[in-house]
Amino acid sequence: MEKEKFYLTTAIAYTSKTPHIGNTYEIVLSDAVARYNRFIGKDVYFLTGTDEHGQKIQEIAEAAGISPQQHVDKIAGEIRAIADMLNVSYDGFIRTTDDYHVKAVQGIFKKLYEQGDIYKGEYEGWYCTPCESFWTKTQLKDGCCPDCGRPVQNTKEEAYFFKMSKYQKQLEDYIEQNPNFIQPEARKNEMLGNFIKPGLQDLCVSRTSFSWGIPVDFDEGHVVYVWIDALSNYITALGYTVDEKGELYKKYWPADVHIIGKDILRFHTIYWPIMLMALGEPLPKQVFGHPWMLFGEEKMSKSRGNVIYAEDLVRHFGVDAVRYYMLHEMPFAADGTITYETFIARYNSDLANTLGNLVTRTVAMVNKYFDGVIADGGTGGDYDDDLKTTAVSAMAAIEEKMSVLRIADSLDEIRKVINRANKYIDETTPWLLAKDDSARARLGTVLYNLIETIRIIASLLSSYMPETSSKIAALIGADDLSYESATVFGVTKAGTRVGEAEVLFARIDAEKKLAELAAEMAEPEEPEIVPYKDNIEFEEWEKLDIRVGKVLECEPVKKSKKLLRFVLEVGAERRQILSGISQFYSPAELIGKNVVFIANLKPRKMMGLESCGMILSAESDGRLTALTTLGDIPSGAEVV
């Protein structure tokens, strides 16, 4: 019988900078799913790769004085090395700069253009200068800017557009008829409610403002929008082109699941399906938007000193400990956290104490009591049945959890078996049996049962902690870790030799290790600053009108995450300015303070309120500090 196929993908990693552990989570999660599906007998194709085009990459490379290609070669290499280090069992690794991908994307773009799904527009930008925004004709209110009501200017810029709206109904139907298409459930509502139902806008799918991308081959100067480029990877990697669908494509498409971060769900559940509908290809069965891994309460960032890299974790704790933490500690839908403290706590309790110690103590006893030879399991006794049932039935429970991507729960099912085995040792007290010659056969069976249970554990663990799984197998002389063997008790043959008792996961002295880590992190990082801008003339500087204002009122803008609304005293004037610093200040601490602001910046509306000027802040890696004057000075004073 032919094996059922299973195609899964991760998002391709953006090659702007070295990924941290949060970015790495996705590929480990996916790997567990891939390995698991292979384990249960499916024909799996697991794709990952790197996303290497875009303006940001071009800018970073330029700042570093190297070519974009040199930059992405370096980062893509790092990303692949991380995947390899973590034992990720990908079948394909695609880079969007790969030749075949570039050609295939050009073909896709051209086909969509020729069949009219993509059309060349003059970016009929109706531009509102005060608001600095483009509007489409339909968005205008009485021919004026819908935000501020001022007249708009018709600006033209050539660009290609994708007729999203054409497929809106079809997409909506698909989502509703396939309730599991978007996972977790809550995300589905977001997509439907925020984007699809209000009406899809045509998507601008080409750029002319930078060159690091896939050229539109029939129109020089245009580059394919990065998302069209990136999303296509899922099919181009399988050899899809518009002219010839490759063998892999015929076999594996549509994807069984795209595993991606929750932030890019919109691209995968709207743009991507619509692209496929336009190409006449089937849609993926499921898109799973996983949560984020945070450091404590915060997002990881270099300047906060809370970035954790996979490499460091692996160096200190080992690959499988890292995999275990990621797979077990991340909730299904909500963001999870990692800190060194929680990592070590988990490591000690689950891996060192429970799993590692079980294996060690069992093997030690086989060595001690039977010179390393496993006896036969024929002398039954109390507690045997419960142990066997627990071990043999775990697989079914895991299958249930894994079928809905509940990885953490699956690991808990394995833990149940491990706990049961530890308890069995206590119940059967092998050390007492060892003192009683007449109990020798029973002792042999007790140890046999333990070895069998451990063999099943090793089998069950193979999807999640492959290295540990094979280590255990080698230790107990097991050569069959198959799916089938995981549900059968009595596979090990009497007479099999075990190895020397070995510590799988050495217990970690938390205090000592944390001190070690702290010392390591204290090493100064070379400060990186944003590159300087080009010089300007004195007259240009003179155009700016920068003033001091005193904060009279300050309050959060309702519903806004970032904005604070200020009323400044500027001489006799009262001026309202919005500033996006609410994450860094509570309003009370700013009232009465002097701030520095640009007075002659054109007013602009945000969140329904008008902002007349701009309060100056200094920024470092996303953190803002408002500027003020060292000494007190009357408001309205000019900054010169």
Next chain:
RNA sequence: AGCGGGGUAGAGCAGUUGGUAGCUCGUAAGGCUCAUAACCUUGAGGUCGGAGGUUCAAGUCCUCCUCCCGCACCCA
């Protein structure tokens, strides 16, 4: 009233179609010694965000309030 998801033991989380709460870690006491001061048992600890309501019976349904989070418009 933009859409949606949540507030359950010190911490992190489960709780199906309503019948007075579970898991993991931590913690206390006891047991054991094969083992990595590991393992096993037992216990303490919750008025299930607040207030009403439906019901013989409500974390579990309804209403209102409150707080948190995600998504969308928003860091000039």
